[in-house]
Amino acid sequence: MTTAPMRKDAARNWQRIAEVGRRLVDEGSPLHLNEVARLASVGVATVYRHFPTPEALMEAVATPGLEALVTRAEQALAEDDVWRALTGFLHSTMDAQLTDPSITAVRSAPRNVLPHTTELTTTLDTLAAHLLTRAHTAGIVREEITWEDLRPLMCGIAYAANIHTEDQQERLESGRRYLAVTIRGMRP
Structure with missing residues (x-):
C-alpha cells in the first residue's frame, strides 16, 4: 500500500520541524516536542502529527546519515582489499557518529520507532x-569477533570521545585514536 504524498503546507511544516530537530540535536539539546513546535513556529498538534514521539523526530534527523552509512558499506563491499574495506567502513562510521549525534542516539537505542529506520539499521x-x-x-x-560485538563498541567509542571535550576536532582525533586501538585488537 502506498501513501498519498503530503500536501505542500504539510511538507513545509515537516521540513521546518526536522530542521529545528537537527539544530537541537547538533546543539546537544533535548527534543521536547512542545519546544520544537515553538521554535518551528507551528502548532504542537502539527509536530505530534508528524512526529508522535521525540524518538521519531530523532530518527528522522538521523535518516540522511544512516542512508550515507548504508551507501558507504555497499561501497566497502565492492572493494577488493578486504582489510581496507572493513577499516575504512569503521572509520567512516566513527566519523559519522562523532559529527552527527543523532546517529549514535539511534544506533544505541534499544529499538526503533519508524519502519524506515528499522530498515536502514537492519541493512x-x-x-x-x-x-x-x-x-x-x-x-x-x-x-x-562479531558485528554484535563491534556495533556497541563503536557506540562506546563515540561516547568516550564525546564526553572529554566540546571541541569537534578533538573529539574526532580521540575517536579515531580509540578506534585504532580497537582495530589493532581485531587482528589474529
Whole structure:
C-alpha cells in the first residue's frame, strides 16, 4: 500500500520541524516536542502529527546519515582489499557518529520507532556483518569477533570521545585514536 504524498503546507511544516530537530540535536539539546513546535513556529498538534514521539523526530534527523552509512558499506563491499574495506567502513562510521549525534542516539537505542529506520539499521548491520565475514574468511580478523560485538563498541567509542571535550576536532582525533586501538585488537 502506498501513501498519498503530503500536501505542500504539510511538507513545509515537516521540513521546518526536522530542521529545528537537527539544530537541537547538533546543539546537544533535548527534543521536547512542545519546544520544537515553538521554535518551528507551528502548532504542537502539527509536530505530534508528524512526529508522535521525540524518538521519531530523532530518527528522522538521523535518516540522511544512516542512508550515507548504508551507501558507504555497499561501497566497502565492492572493494577488493578486504582489510581496507572493513577499516575504512569503521572509520567512516566513527566519523559519522562523532559529527552527527543523532546517529549514535539511534544506533544505541534499544529499538526503533519508524519502519524506515528499522530498515536502514537492519541493512547497515547486515552489510557490516558481511564486511566482517569477508575479513574472517581472509583470516585477517579474529574469528570470535562479531558485528554484535563491534556495533556497541563503536557506540562506546563515540561516547568516550564525546564526553572529554566540546571541541569537534578533538573529539574526532580521540575517536579515531580509540578506534585504532580497537582495530589493532581485531587482528589474529
